[in-house]
Amino acid sequence: MLQSHPLLTPHLAPGETPLWQEAISDERFAAADARAPVKNGLLAFIAAILGLWFSYWGLIQLAGLLEKADYLTISFGAPIVIVIALALFWYTYMSIRRLTAPPLDQVLPALYALTSARLVAIRRDGSLADELATSLIEDIEDLPTDSGLRVKKHGDTVGDDAFCMVMLEDPEAASAAIHHHVAPTEQDNAPEH
Structure with missing residues (x-):
């Protein structure tokens, strides 16, 4: 037995x-x-910095285009900038979640x-x-x-x-x-x- x-x-x-x-x-x-704390922490930090930089750059570009009244470029460019910034912030969020997840x-x-x-x-x-x-x-x-x-x-x-x-x-x-x-x-x- x-x-x-x-x-x-x-x-x-x-x-x-x-x-x-x-x-x-x-x-x-x-x-x-596979939580790899150092890797996930570093990637979260890099993605957050890139997301903030991309958002800031997008706002500066948007202000310049509004002064020129270039609405056609705004209508095509703004959604692309928003999607890229949101993707970077989403990756930051997911990396932080992996860091804080309990061990398997x-x-x-x-x-x-x-x-x-x-x-x-x-x-x-x-x-x-x-x-x-x-x-x-x-x-x-x-x-x-x-x-x-x-x-x-x-x-x-x-x-x-x-x-x-x-x-x-x-x-x-x-x-x-x-x-x-x-x-x-x-x-x-x-x-x-």
């Missing part, structure tokens, strides 16, 4: 046993955490486990991130990344309400465990004659 991970043990119901589990390592979280290990699950009753995802602080009863599992798909799976529920044709597992070391082992212990075989799905 598989020994229960310390994060999983408090969430197990009486009689519920772990069948498969994988903890995400600190190294994997660190490698995936506080947001994403640190443990995925398949038990005799459900599939669970548990965060590093021990809180339950997601769960899916094994009776609701219909299909397993690979995510576009090389280390993730999407477990779809019965009746969920789009995959919007799927149980996603990301940053797995061995997604094939997870898929095999789910197929072996839970997912119905093609023989089970075959229509009766």
Whole structure:
């Protein structure tokens, strides 16, 4: 019998046993955490300076064109200057958001486990991130990344309400465990004659 991970043990119901589990390592979280504070801070600063300079330059040019009454140039040039300045300010905002975002290990699950009753995802602080009863599992798909799976529920044709597992070391082992212990075989799905 598989020994229960310390994060999983408090969430197990009486009689519920772990069948498969994988903890995400600190190294994997660190490698995936692309917040890069120095890079994002520097890019936010540069984008803010360029946005302010471009806005100031646009206002100076606009004042000069208004004196000349060159309304045709204003009607074409002003929207371009406004869009570029707004894009620079938007990039500044997004860079600052990336700087202030919590680390991935506080947001994403640190443990995925398949038990005799459900599939669970548990965060590093021990809180339950997601769960899916094994009776609701219909299909397993690979995510576009090389280390993730999407477990779809019965009746969920789009995959919007799927149980996603990301940053797995061995997604094939997870898929095999789910197929072996839970997912119905093609023989089970075959229509009766």
